[in-house]
Amino acid sequence: MPKPRLPKVAVIGGSIAGLSTGIALRCLGCEVQIYEQSPTPLRGRGGGLVVQYEMLDWMASHDIATLATLSLPGVERQFLDRDGRVIQRFPDSTPFTSWDAVFQQLREAFPEACYHHGYECVRLAAAGGRPVAEFASGERAEADLIIGADGLGSVIRGYLFPDVHPAYAGYVAWRGVFPESLAPAEVVETLARRFTMFQARDFHLLSYLIPGEHGELEAGSRRLNWVWYWNTDEERELPDLLLDTDGRAHRSSVPAGKVQQRHVATMRQRAEEHLPAVLAQLVHSTPEPFIQVIYDLQTPAMSKDSVAILGDSACVVRPHTAAGTSKASGDAVSLAQHLQAADFDLSAALSRWQTERLAVAKRLIHSRLRSIRRPFALADRTTRSCKEAYPSWLATSTQLGTRQMTPNHALQLTGSIRHASCSPADPPRRSRAVFRP
Numbered sequence: 001m002p003k004p005r006l007p008k009v010a011v012i013g014g015s016i017a018g019l020s021t022g023i024a025l026r027c028l029g030c031e032v033q034i035y036e037q038s039p040t041p042l043r044g045r046g047g048g049l050v051v052q053y054e055m056l057d058w059m060a061s062h063d064i065a066t067l068a069t070l071s072l073p074g075v076e077r078q079f080l081d082r083d084g085r086v087i088q089r090f091p092d093s094t095p096f097t098s099w100d101a102v103f104q105q106l107r108e109a110f111p112e113a114c115y116h117h118g119y120e121c122v123r124l125a126a127a128g129g130r131p132v133a134e135f136a137s138g139e140r141a142e143a144d145l146i147i148g149a150d151g152l153g154s155v156i157r158g159y160l161f162p163d164v165h166p167a168y169a170g171y172v173a174w175r176g177v178f179p180e181s182l183a184p185a186e187v188v189e190t191l192a193r194r195f196t197m198f199q200a201r202d203f204h205l206l207s208y209l210i211p212g213e214h215g216e217l218e219a220g221s222r223r224l225n226w227v228w229y230w231n232t233d234e235e236r237e238l239p240d241l242l243l244d245t246d247g248r249a250h251r252s253s254v255p256a257g258k259v260q261q262r263h264v265a266t267m268r269q270r271a272e273e274h275l276p277a278v279l280a281q282l283v284h285s286t287p288e289p290f291i292q293v294i295y296d297l298q299t300p301a302m303s304k305d306s307v308a309i310l311g312d313s314a315c316v317v318r319p320h321t322a323a324g325t326s327k328a329s330g331d332a333v334s335l336a337q338h339l340q341a342a343d344f345d346l347s348a349a350l351s352r353w354q355t356e357r358l359a360v361a362k363r364l365i366h367s368r369l370r371s372i373r374r375p376f377a378l379a380d381r382t383t384r385s386c387k388e389a390y391p392s393w394l395a396t397s398t399q400l401g402t403r404q405m406t407p408n409h410a411l412q413l414t415g416s417i418r419h420a421s422c423s424p425a426d427p428p429r430r431s432r433a434v435f436r437p
């Protein structure tokens, strides 16, 4: 039987979803080019991450990364009260990693020559029945399949579904990531190897240690990481919060070093007033806190003709699920599997793929939204004792438990990243120097 013709693929966006897609489709032998708008290498995008085993399994089975090279293991989850006392603790081996670490490992598994920086896609067009991505530079990329992995503000989603827009969830995440050496020793001691949570009426804060900037895992070289969710009024508070030190208005985040000093001062003051001392110290020790806005988004479909969207561009799940990255890589792996199963019949494969992945997204959104009401105030829960409220909500939100790594056969692809490449001259980069096992 003649071999099916493999589609030529252009991926717009070179972050977690884009790289996962590039790697998964290359496993099948497809030629994949990734176009990323950022002119410089992506760094420090998201701080700490909890990554689900679904993604870790896939990374391990394709020799992209292992738990040991990617993460710091936790031993327990602890809930503090206002006086800093531990009101509950239970064993929890959640692996803690960072956006940088995950990104770096994926990046090294994708060939340099097929990853293009400084390519901002501004619109899609069609030529001879094939989709064409047009870039701000005036260049164009024609492909059999164009995949939008361009995140929350996706241009590709705008092309497919112009009426679908992200909806503000009612709260923002203040975040901090910095070297453990900058914090008092007692803060590091309290937080190390633990998933620490504190919750009050209008907010909740969580913290864990993550690998160093270059993946360092040993004590002394790790980073402290915290996320503090705050209810924030969309009209009264949000616009000014998102205005950076240069007067530029942001939509989804204000990067480290760009948050207006008066907002940082207010946040530190709140830390003093509301947090247990150890967490207030953590917040105070953070040189440059940053902000991410929480949005909800779900598209009615994930493809049309020869264009598809995945990861955050198709559906955003709340961060409390700790599932955004694994959903993105799951979208990518599933797409590759459906293409393979349909002998690269794009129309059949995309239709089956989106049915499966829309159901996954819906499940993630709805199972979590039942317990995370908008806005974020958990007043009904906090009127009960904290001891009751914490486990019932948080223990089911970022739930990894104590599962051990075992291969997930549902995620296996027949190819291996070792054997597939854009062309024989473009092998994946496999430098492991920065990650010490």
Ligand SMILES: Cc1cc2nc3c(=O)[nH]c(=O)nc-3n(C[C@H](O)[C@H](O)[C@H](O)COP(=O)(O)OP(=O)(O)OC[C@H]3O[C@@H](n4cnc5c(N)ncnc54)[C@H](O)[C@@H]3O)c2cc1C
Pocket (backbone or CB within 6 Å): 012, 013, 014, 015, 016, 017, 018, 035, 036, 037, 038, 042, 046, 048, 049, 050, 051, 052, 119, 120, 121, 122, 149, 150, 151, 152, 153, 154, 155, 173, 227, 292, 293, 294, 310, 311, 312, 313, 319, 321, 322, 323, 324, 325, 326, 328
């Ligand atoms: C506070 C917070 C905490 C979170 N915690 C976790 C967690 O613990 N675990 C977890 O799994 N997930 C977590 N998430 C979610 C996770 O970060 C995202 O789901 C994931 O990073 C999405 O990846 P993506 O590649 O789809 O999108 P993005 O990372 O947004 O990447 C999109 C890429 O496309 C590029 N791009 C955009 N437009 C264009 C264009 N026009 N042309 C070319 N390139 C373009 C961008 O520059 C970017 O590189 C959290 C999110 C938040 C906000």
